[in-house]
Amino acid sequence: MVYTAQHEMLARQTPDETAQQRFVLALKRHVMISMRPGVGLAYAKQAEPAYLAEHGRPPADRAEAEEALDSSSHYRFTKAINRISQEMMWQAVGETVYREKDRLETAAGRLTDVAAAKGSLSLDPSLQPEQIYNDCFIHLQPEGYLPADPKGTSIIAGAFYESGGRLYSMGRGMGQEDSKAGAVIKWLEEVRPGWRPKRILDMGCSAGSASTAYAEHFPDAEIHACDLGSSMLRYAHARAESMGAPVHFHQADAARTKFPDGHFDLIVSHNLLHEISGDTRRGVAAESLRLLAPGGICVHQDVDLLFRGKAAWEEAERAYDLHFNNEPFWLEYATSDxxxxxxxxxxxxxxxxxxxxxxxxxxxxxxxxxAVKPE
Ligand SMILES: C[S@@+](CC[C@H](N)C(=O)[O-])C[C@H]1O[C@@H](n2cnc3c(N)ncnc32)[C@H](O)[C@@H]1O
Structure with a gap:
């Protein structure tokens, strides 16, 4: 694998593991590039005519289109291989992450030594994330976002998130770089040329790849980031330190942080929206307004998944992640406003x-x- 951001917290593959991951990547690319695009044709040629023959009318909504699609062998095969490729991805990544776990925990302990650290980690053991994050391991990530952390040393959630995320994104043909923060930074340069925010908050930071990108691009800004679980945040903190990026990580619900009013000039979130409930999303909107300083801007970025203008069969195809990839809020986001x-x-x-x-x-x-907070 060729990774752009190299750092000490990245789980290092053996040549055998690299070959295994390359195989998974090739399979994922095949699903994304060759199989999924054929679903539209399978719908038009097989699924819709079969539904029409049985019901005397075409499918009227997503649920009916899903029923129709299931009569297509191409669709059933595509979603089966898609699911299998995701399971194989985590198995392959798990080989590396579990073999590297002790090294990574030791490295995290050293990197986050408070005497030397540039950033910080504030944990809040009283935080009670929604139960769904314990019950449903989002996109099948082993141990989920909130693994047990009895000794206060776990980094496993972040290690899985970063290694799995990189493999997954390449499988979706997005290129090899972590491009989300880079894309928003470029967009900000266009809409606010020369702007230098003083304080930035990254909501739902996961392993902190976006947080460090903002720290690197805005070296004079104070960067804060929040997420729900200690294991994810400990990894993110150690990762940032290993890259020399001063980021302050907080265990906090993005919809209910403890920062003071008007504290931030820029609030960002990257791919958070599709992984939170509608109530939390509305909470994030209200919290963004409360936390922004006058003239500050929030940028909540996510996948281009919204259903607006999509045909019923496209909605049905896009519902894959809800049904088979443990994305409980996928459709809630797709139909949100x-x-x-x-x-x-x-x-x-x-x-x-x-x-x-x-x-x-x-x-x-x-x-x-x-959204911009009025002056
Ligand atoms: C898809 S990941 C975000 C990826 C990350 N922003 C990046 O750029 O790599 C979603 C993250 O949001 C976190 N999350 C979910 N609900 C949250 C909430 N209410 N407050 C803060 N973080 C939350 C999850 O723990 C998870 O780490």
Missing amino acids: LTSELTAAGFPQQAVNEAKVKKVAGPGHWYAFT
């Missing part, structure tokens, strides 16, 4: 926007909801 929610939270309507943010490391774009 954060623009209205930001306005309902109190941002003036003219201050709220949606942007297609061009990817920097591959074709296509990300979707972003942005």
Whole structure:
């Protein structure tokens, strides 16, 4: 594997593990590039005619289109291979992560020694994340986002997130770089040339790959990041330290942080929206307004998944992740309207926007909801 950001916390593969991961990557690419695009044809040629013959009308909504699609052998085979490739990905990554676990825990202990660290880690054992994150391991990540951390040394959630995420994103043909923060930074340069935010918050930071990108791009800014679990955050903190990036990590619910009012000039989230409930998403909108300083901006970026304007069969195909990839909030996001929610939270309507943010490391774009707090 060729990774762009090299650092001490990255689980290192043996040549055998690299070969195993390359195989998974090839399989994932085959699913994304050769199999999934054929689903539309399978719908038009097989699924819809079969449904029409049985019901005397075409499928009227997503649920009916899902039923119709299931009559297509191409669709059933595609989703089976898709699921298997995801399981294989975590197995392959797990070989490396579990073999490297002791080294990574030791490295994290050394890197985060408070005397030397540039950033910090504030844990809040009283935080009670929604139970779903314990019951449902999102996108099948082994041990989930909130693994047990009895000794206070776990880094496993972050190690899995970073190694799995890199393999997964390449499988989706997005290029090899962590492009989300880079894309938003480039977009910010276009809409606010020369702007230097003083304080930045990265909501739902996971392993902190975006947080460190902001720290590198805005070296004079104070960077904060929050997420739910200690294992994820300990990895993120150690990772940032190993890269020399001063980031302050906090165990906090993005919808209910303990930062003071007006504390941040820039609030970002990357791929958080599709992994939270509607209530939390509305909470994130309200918290963004509360936390922004006058003139500050929030940029909530996510995948371009929204159902608007999509045909029933496309909605059905996109529901794959809800049913087979443990993404419990996938459809809740796809049918959401954060623009209205930001306005309902109190941002003036003219201050709220949606942007297609061009990817920097591959074709296509990300979707972003942005809002500016009035001066
Ligand atoms: C898809 S990952 C985000 C990826 C990350 N921002 C990046 O750029 O690599 C979603 C993250 O959001 C976190 N999360 C979910 N609900 C949250 C909440 N209410 N507050 C803070 N973090 C949350 C999860 O623990 C998970 O680490």
